[in-house]
Amino acid sequence: MPTEDKKLISEQLARFVVWTKFEDIPEELVIKAQRHILDSVGAGIAGAVSPETRLLGKVFSLCGENGGDVPLWGKGVKASARNAALSNGVSSHTFELDDTNGCDHSGAVVVPAAFAALSLADHPIDGKEFIVAVVLGYDLARRALESCGAYEPHNGAGWHSTGTCGVFGAAAAVGRIIGLDVEKMQAALGIATSFSAGQWSFVHDGAQNKRLHVGNAAHGGLLACLLAREGFTGPKYAFEQVWGGFSKTFAPNSQDPDAWLRDLGKNWKLGRVSIKPHASCRSSHSSIDAVNLIMAAHNLSPENIEKIHIKINPFVHGMCGGRKLDPMPAAQMSIAYGIAARLVFGGANLTAYTRTNRHDPRVRHAMDKVEFEIDPTQKDEDEPFVTVVTTTGESYTERVEFPLGAPQNPVSDEALMNKYRDIAGMVFSSDVVEEIADFLLHLREKDSLEPVVKLLGSKPITTTTFDI
Numbered sequence: 001m002p003t004e005d006k007k008l009i010s011e012q013l014a015r016f017v018v019w020t021k022f023e024d025i026p027e028e029l030v031i032k033a034q035r036h037i038l039d040s041v042g043a044g045i046a047g048a049v050s051p052e053t054r055l056l057g058k059v060f061s062l063c064g065e066n067g068g069d070v071p072l073w074g075k076g077v078k079a080s081a082r083n084a085a086l087s088n089g090v091s092s093h094t095f096e097l098d099d100t101n102g103c104d105h106s107g108a109v110v111v112p113a114a115f116a117a118l119s120l121a122d123h124p125i126d127g128k129e130f131i132v133a134v135v136l137g138y139d140l141a142r143r144a145l146e147s148c149g150a151y152e153p154h155n156g157a158g159w160h161s162t163g164t165c166g167v168f169g170a171a172a173a174v175g176r177i178i179g180l181d182v183e184k185m186q187a188a189l190g191i192a193t194s195f196s197a198g199q200w201s202f203v204h205d206g207a208q209n210k211r212l213h214v215g216n217a218a219h220g221g222l223l224a225c226l227l228a229r230e231g232f233t234g235p236k237y238a239f240e241q242v243w244g245g246f247s248k249t250f251a252p253n254s255q256d257p258d259a260w261l262r263d264l265g266k267n268w269k270l271g272r273v274s275i276k277p278h279a280s281c282r283s284s285h286s287s288i289d290a291v292n293l294i295m296a297a298h299n300l301s302p303e304n305i306e307k308i309h310i311k312i313n314p315f316v317h318g319m320c321g322g323r324k325l326d327p328m329p330a331a332q333m334s335i336a337y338g339i340a341a342r343l344v345f346g347g348a349n350l351t352a353y354t355r356t357n358r359h360d361p362r363v364r365h366a367m368d369k370v371e372f373e374i375d376p377t378q379k380d381e382d383e384p385f386v387t388v389v390t391t392t393g394e395s396y397t398e399r400v401e402f403p404l405g406a407p408q409n410p411v412s413d414e415a416l417m418n419k420y421r422d423i424a425g426m427v428f429s430s431d432v433v434e435e436i437a438d439f440l441l442h443l444r445e446k447d448s449l450e451p452v453v454k455l456l457g458s459k460p461i462t463t464t465t466f467d468i
Contacts, residue, residue, distance in 0.1 A: 014182045
């Protein structure tokens with residue numbers, strides 16, 4: 001047991017969440033936070049037309065849970081804060097458009113939870129305070145994953161880290177917004193362990209519950225904070241080296257419990273998070289980018305390509321080496337499909353994954369050009385080597401160490417806005433789309449988030465389900 005003069009990890013984290021000031025956050029991180037909030041909201045708006053959020057809405061109705069104060073983004077209806085966190089979280093991840101390299105998908109957890117919490121605060125929350133809450137959420141979500149040894153061992157063991165670790169990010173963001181003190185914030189982080197869940201079994205058949213992991217984490221973090229506010233206790237030793245401690249339980253062979261506090265307030269974890277330009281699993285992006293670079297560098301058209309050879313690590317191949325066209329989530333997990341989408345449709349954006357496009361006869365032919373070589377010497381997070389062989393026998397190899405959207409290879413402001421307009425424009429009018437973007441990209445200047453909350457509750461221009 002820790003000695004009395006040593007503060008528990010949960011207390012130190014709670015102090016960090018409660019005491020951090022806007023001025024503590026570097027300027028470049030404030031700008032990045034605004035971009036990621038916009039990107040997450042755009043993904044959530046697009047997800048309004050997904051079957052997953054429609055099914056959730058049906059369940060809410062069957063349970064008599066219609067109505068509330070918080071908009072379901074892109075739906076034109078409101079729900080309770082809890083159901084909004086759940087639904088908007090699912091919606092933000094449902095099309096694989098959300099950011100990555102956090103807990104993994106931190107934005108889709110933290111941002112919906114933070115927005116849902118606005119209705120529960122006892123005073124208006126301004127833009128600076130909202131940014132602080134979101135940055136703290138990203139920070140704790142990633143620290144949870146790093147306490148398990150980071151992405152490779154935790155996910156390699158079968159856990160979906162967005163579900164298991166994201167809940168702590170949601171709790172941090174919500175706790176900050178609703179004004180928990182240190183004692184209750186500590187309790188909320190402990191209670192959040194009760195909502196830490198999610199396994200990778202969905203990868204074998206493209207099941208929809210992958211999206212549920214995200215909404216569950218957003219909802220769980222919010223509920224943990226509400227319970228703590230009312231005096232419900234959480235385990236203070238949740239992150240210590242005790243029986244039942246978080247990392248000791250989830251990652252007994254890879255845990256790094258010191259990661260919870262390492263460089264706290266200095267190494268801000270939002271700084272490592274990537275924005276996704278393709279509507280597919282992030283592990284497919286490097287291969288798609290490599291094909292793009294080779295085709296551009298050598299002026300190749302799809303007709304010039306005989307085959308595409310991918311030398312890949314066993315973990316990513318097991319996750320993204322499939323060739324299923326249905327259901328849509330299975331295609332989004334497929335490197336071969338992502339490359340085929342680039343060859344047939346010119347890119348792997350969301351429309352390339354519609355049911356109609358997935359069953360375009362050209363797609364299967366293009367997928368057949370992709371072959372894999374499993375390289376057991378590569379680590380789980382190593383990016384693959386992609387070789388394009390032309391019909392005339394030339395061979396070109398590329399390895400994209402930092403896929404487009406990574407902090408080391410960021411998408412431009414123009415590209416970010418093009419993505420946002422494309423996906424949010426599926427649901428909202430162009431006027432609403434532009435007003436939301438203008439507000440969120442200048443969030444630090446706003447006295448209240450009420451105007452953008454109202455915009456997110458706007459009536460959609462379509463009620464048509466996406467061709468999934």
